[in-house]
Amino acid sequence: MKNILITGATSGIGKQIATVLSADNDLFLSGRRKLDKVNYYACDLVDMFEIETLYNKAIEYFNSDIDVLINCAGQYIYKPIEKMSFDEISYLLDVNFKSAYILSSLVIEGMKKNNWGRIINIGSISGVVGEANASLYSATKSAFNGFSKALALEVATNNITINTINPGWVETPLAQNALNQEERQEVIDITPQKRFVEPIEIANLCKYLISNSAKGITGQGINICAGLTCGC
Ligand SMILES: NC(=O)c1ccc[n+]([C@@H]2O[C@H](COP(=O)([O-])OP(=O)(O)OC[C@H]3O[C@@H](n4cnc5c(N)ncnc54)[C@H](OP(=O)(O)O)[C@@H]3O)[C@@H](O)[C@H]2O)c1
Incomplete structure (x- = not known):
């Protein structure tokens, strides 16, 4: 039984993570x-x-x-760089990355004291391979890569692991708002497994990463993308 804080827990991926982890943990949620x-x-x-x-x-x-700590809250903005307002730039960096960084800075002391901890960031394959017209979103998500590796080194001897899960397209309200019917079909067509990733796949990986069996996995970015980052 672990004490788990999950952001973005009211919808989509975070909600599913909360459902799976609630079976044998104590949760505090936010949205x-x-x-x-x-x-x-x-x-x-x-x-x-x-x-x-x-x-x-x-x-x-x-x-x-x-x-x-599971940093799942996030938003997606799809538009060319020259159309991005200064407010949008600050907002997305703050919500998608800075909040996760600050929360991590707050939880780490207790984890060190207890000589055990897990931080999981929900990134995106847009931060792994880049996505045209989502340069800001991609930047906020790729930030987790450097962050996870550096912090993993910092706390490597404290039994604390830091990892990032990078989903491909997942059918959630975020994806439903971002894609029209035609674009949704395009996603299926270009994805090697011809499907969207399911929130449960991400939740089950979280369950594994917080287990003691995964104690050696740290500083990693793990793609769950139905093959989308493999090439074509
Ligand atoms: N869906 C995908 O295809 C996909 C792919 C790769 C990565 N991701 C990432 O997965 C994470 C979850 O996405 P999702 O698809 O599950 O989206 P979602 O269904 O829209 O859920 C987003 C969650 O984040 C919360 N949130 C958003 N902005 C917030 C803010 N400013 N302050 C506090 N909470 C905020 C929402 O809370 P409220 O709804 O209560 O406002 C909600 O709980 C995001 O980080 C997203 O970038 C999603």
Whole structure:
């Protein structure tokens, strides 16, 4: 039984991760929408003060340290670089990457004290292979690569692992909003396995990565993309 904090837990991938991990762990969840649950805090992760409050609420709920942090909250912006506003640039960097970095900085002390911890970042294959018209999104996701490797080295002797899961297209509200019917079919056509990735595949990998069997996996980016990064 571990104390697990999951961001982006109200929808899509994060919601499925919460469902799978709730079977044998204690969870504290967050998203922006209002939900009436004792183990939930609604906040916008663009706000640094709110991130700290989220951390404090989780600690208060567990009455103990956080063993596992899953940074799943994120948004997608698809447009050419010259159309990106300064506000959008700051916003996406803050929500997709800075919030995960700050939360990691907050949980790491307790993990070191307990000589055990797991941090999982939900990246994207757009941060592995790049995606035209998603340069900002790709940048926020590839940031997890350097972050995971560097932090993995920093805490390698503390029994703490840091990894990034890079999904391909997953059928969630994010993907449904980003793709029209024609684009959805294109995704299926260009994906070697001719399908979307399912949220459960990502949730099950999280379950494995937090287990002791995965203690040697650290600083890695693991692609679950139905073959999309393999080439053609
Ligand atoms: N779907 C894909 O094809 C795909 C592929 C690769 C990577 N990913 C990544 O997987 C993660 C989850 O995506 P998803 O597909 O599950 O999307 P989703 O269904 O839209 O869920 C996004 C989650 O993030 C939360 N969130 C968004 N902006 C936030 C903010 N400013 N502050 C706090 N919480 C915020 C949402 O909370 P509310 O809904 O309550 O506002 C929601 O819980 C994201 O990081 C995404 O980049 C997705």
